[in-house]
Amino acid sequence: MMLSCGVSRLIVRHLRTGVASTAQVPQVCIVGSGPAGFYTAQQILKSHAAAQVDMYEKLPVPFGLVRYGVAPDHPEVKNCINTFTQTAAKDRFTFLGNVDIGSDITFSQLREAYHAVVLAYGAAQDRALNIPGESLPNVLSAREFVGWYNGLPENADLKVDLNVESVGIIGQGNVAVDVARILLTPVDILKKTDIPENILERLNGSRVRHMTLVGRRGPEHVAFTIKELREMVNLEGSRPDLRREDYKHLRNLIPNLPRPRKRLLELLAKTGLDAPDPKLASSWAAAEKQLEGEGLNQRAVQTDETESLQCGLILRSIGYKGVEIDSSLPFDQRTGTISNNGGRVTGQNGKVLCTGPVGVILSTMTSGFTTGKVVVADMETGSVDISRPRSGQTLIKSALAEKGVQPVSFDQWNRLNQYEVETGAKLGKPREKVSNIKHMMDIIHQ
Ligand SMILES: Cc1cc2nc3c(=O)[nH]c(=O)nc-3n(C[C@H](O)[C@H](O)[C@H](O)COP(=O)(O)OP(=O)(O)OC[C@H]3O[C@@H](n4cnc5c(N)ncnc54)[C@H](O)[C@@H]3O)c2cc1C
Ligand SMILES: NC(=O)c1ccc[n+]([C@@H]2O[C@H](COP(=O)([O-])OP(=O)(O)OC[C@H]3O[C@@H](n4cnc5c(N)ncnc54)[C@H](OP(=O)(O)O)[C@@H]3O)[C@@H](O)[C@H]2O)c1
Incomplete structure (x- = not known):
């Protein structure tokens, strides 16, 4: 099916319509x-027979928050990495790690190099929270703290003082709840996880x-x-301490709730209303806020009442929000999102899409699949123009070489992966993460 005429061309058979048409190899890039x-x-590789x-x-290193x-x-949640690794093994897929879009490569360079x-x-x-005291020592974001115990390089030197009794x-x-559980779980249990040795x-x-x-x-x-509540309630050496009066009204509310919330609140009410044990180690508290509205849609309203808590x-x-990587993108600073319609970024002629994160990995997966289908459909209908050749990674790699940036391939990641797994095996854990970028690059280039 290959035709030779200066640039590489091939005949793309439209899978759904069965119509064959001459087109460029669609060059698609994904940031993240x-x-x-x-x-x-x-999804793109599955739905399009030729797209790169x-x-x-x-x-x-790959995998974003699955790794960090x-x-x-919760190692079982990370099993999606196996599916990602299968995708990475496809001929028409290339991983280029160690490339910061917006810094090493501009968004407009990507836009020029790719069809989509x-x-x-x-x-x-x-x-x-935008309240006084938010930047005091030992007032941290949970995200930084999670990054720290997960070996994220940028949080490796986080200044956190654990010589405290109350958090x-x-x-x-x-x-x-994740953070609370990690801080309360006996270290003998955590030793079997991939928390780096210095953090343990x-x-x-x-x-x-x-x-x-x-x-x-x-x-x-x-x-x-x-699941997270149950783990907390059953945590070895620890137990919940709930203010009974905060939970009494749940009994009337529960029968009318949809099933997942019903089961959650049944457990919460049972935990809150069961006789308290005096050896408490953890607690939940509701702050002194007035609530406005009805049922699950109630919202908090600021009051003058305050309550002190020694921590x-x-x-x-x-929660989190996205960051702006290029000023030409329609970015809403307040919500931290890129303006889009069904994933198609506003004002970019269908050529630029955005996707995730949407809550848990399962919902992010659905969003990713939908975006992949939109990319392919837009190329098939012609609303994304693929008639002109695009140089894809060739152009970007030469721009990176000029800047002295060395992209990391998936094979190189596999080398680092193997190193981490082998080092971890000697310590009786799934892996010992390397949390310093220079050290990662040294292993990759050994
Ligand atoms: C602390 C925490 C724990 C979680 N635990 C669970 C869980 O147990 N189960 C569950 O189902 N969900 C969990 N989630 C939710 C889940 O992690 C998200 O749904 C999912 O990771 C979102 O995927 P994403 O690809 O949109 O973002 P991410 O996973 O954040 O991936 C984004 C990637 O983009 C890269 N990137 C960022 N900027 C640039 C740039 N400028 N250039 C190039 N690359 C860039 C990042 O390095 C990262 O690798 C958790 C979320 C958090 C915050
Ligand atoms: N094990 C897992 O499956 C797992 C683990 C970790 C994360 N995740 C997922 O990752 C996503 C992010 O999780 P997350 O915990 O960061 O966010 P989240 O689920 O959105 O929870 C944010 C919490 O912060 C509260 N909040 C927001 N603004 C506040 C304010 N100004 N003052 C006081 N409280 C405030 C919210 O209360 P209101 O409801 O009042 O806004 C809510 O309780 C979620 O989808 C989560 O399910 C999943």
């Missing part, structure tokens, strides 16, 4: 190698005994899920 990026790539997909990642966010004691650009670079900025976590989502040593010296999860609404509004460490865990 987390679940959103990998699931989009998987290049994935740019700012770190030398998912709790180390998919932005899947996550939500790297944590939300702030306050602002927010009642799954990240808050720090956790071993931790004096943390009390954890308070502060919410601005009631227990019926918590954002964490039942040596405060972790802010109130």
